[in-house]
Amino acid sequence: MRSQDIRKIESIQSLRAFAALSVVLTHMSIINSGGFGVDIFFIISGFLMMYSTEKGTAGYWKKKIIRIVPFYWIMTIFTVLAVKIMPNLFNSYEVSWIYLIKSLLFIPYEHNGIYQPVLGLGYTLNYEMLFYVFFFISIKMTPKRLGGGKGLICCILIILLVGxxxxxxxxPFYFWCNTLMLDFVLGIMLYYLFQIIPIKIYLEKESGQYNLICGALALIAIVFLWIIPVPETGWRFWVWGIPSAFLFAAVYIFYYGRSIPSVLLMVGNISYYIYLTHPYCVRLTESVVTKLWGDGLLGYSLIILIGVFASIVCGYFxxxxxxxxxxxxxKIWNN
Structure with missing residues (x-):
């Protein structure tokens, strides 16, 4: 892959880092609206699905599945064992066989009035896997000479589903019809947009001006996302999805052809692992710090610092x- 292409992908990793840490801070009750990190993840998925299959899909699905599914299964089994060993930490959380099987197969299942898998955060993967199915169908429906049209077909399928x-x-059909699915459409549309707009030419002519615009746009989007409370389901696309798309566009243009800070790149690379493991880090941090330093200002500050640091370190290892x-x-798959 050319260095220019690598930097395009690296610019997206900074957004992954931001999204993952926003979710972590939300689960630590530092901010209320960090759930928009999920919208950013979905927009990135839509964009990268188009970008990564631009020159063909040979081996792509295998890489994607191997990267996501086994680790999710491992964390799901780990959660089941944790529930059995430490039931007090999970509020008498019970896991039936049907609940476990549906969780492993990414099928929504109602538990205590909520549709989520054994590993609660895995509900986002139920949407992600459905998107992969739609995209796979779109590829099969698109003539080879019109390969770029697969994204449009996928967008139509998703919009029909949400409708x-x-x-x-x-x-579980109502669960899958959530407007969250439209974030994948935004990612695909952004890919098409950046294929049309010659970003490199604009940046070479008016680099300073565009940097200022991108910085202002990103700042406005971040402030908006952080101050707006959790939207109702029907409004999420407009309140979190659209601003997240603007943030994506601003960051993508700003870092176009540039290197991003190594720390952001590292956190972005491990964002999936941070996302699925951080609840345990946060819960353990809160328990230990509260016992040692209480729940005052000092304890609260230490929970933030240690919790975020522990989530990143855990994700890295x-x-x-x-x-x-x-x-x-x-190796097993190839054999």
């Missing part, structure tokens, strides 16, 4: 360990 959600549908598992899985 069905306006009716009273049985679960899990990433290293899982890379070994990933190699084994690839």
């Amino acid at each position: 069905l959600g306006m009716r009273e549908l049985p679960m 899990v990433w290293i360990l899982y890379s070994l598992v990933e190699k084994k899985v690839k």
Whole structure:
């Protein structure tokens, strides 16, 4: 891959880092609206799905599945074991066989009035996997000479799905019709937009001006996302999805052809592992710090610092360990 292409992808990693840490801060009750990090993740997925399949899909699905699914299964099994060993930490959380199987197969399941898998945060992967299915269907439906049209077909399928959600549908179909799915459409549309707009030419002519515009746009989007409370389901696309798309565009243009800070790149690379493991880090940090320093200002400050640091460190070491598992899985798959 050319260095220019690598930098395009690296610019997106800074957004992944921001999205992951926003979710972490939300689960630490530091901010209320960090759930928009999920919208950013979905927009990135839509964009990268188009970008990564631009020159063909050979081996792409295998890489994607190996990177995501086994680790999710590992964390799901770990959660089941944790529930059995430490039930007090999970508020008498019970896991039936049907609940576990549906969780592993990315099928929404109602538990205590909420549709989420055993590993709560895995609900986002239920949407992600459905998007992969739609994109795969779109590829099969698109003639080879019109390869770029696969994204448009996928967008149409998603929009039709969300439109069905306006009716009273049985679960899990109503779950899948959530407007969150439209974030993938935004990512695909941004890909098409940046194929049309010659960013490099504009930046070479008016670099300072565009940097200022991108910086202002990103700042406005971040402030808007952080101050707006959690929107109702039907409004999420407009309140979080659209501003997240503006943030993506601003960051992508700003870092176009540039290197991003190594710390952001590292956190972005391990964002998936931070996302799935951080609840345990946060819960353990809160428990230990509260016992040692109480729940005053000092304890609260330490929870923030240690919790964020522990989530990143845990994500990093899990990433290293899982890379070994990933190699084994690839070897088994290839054989």
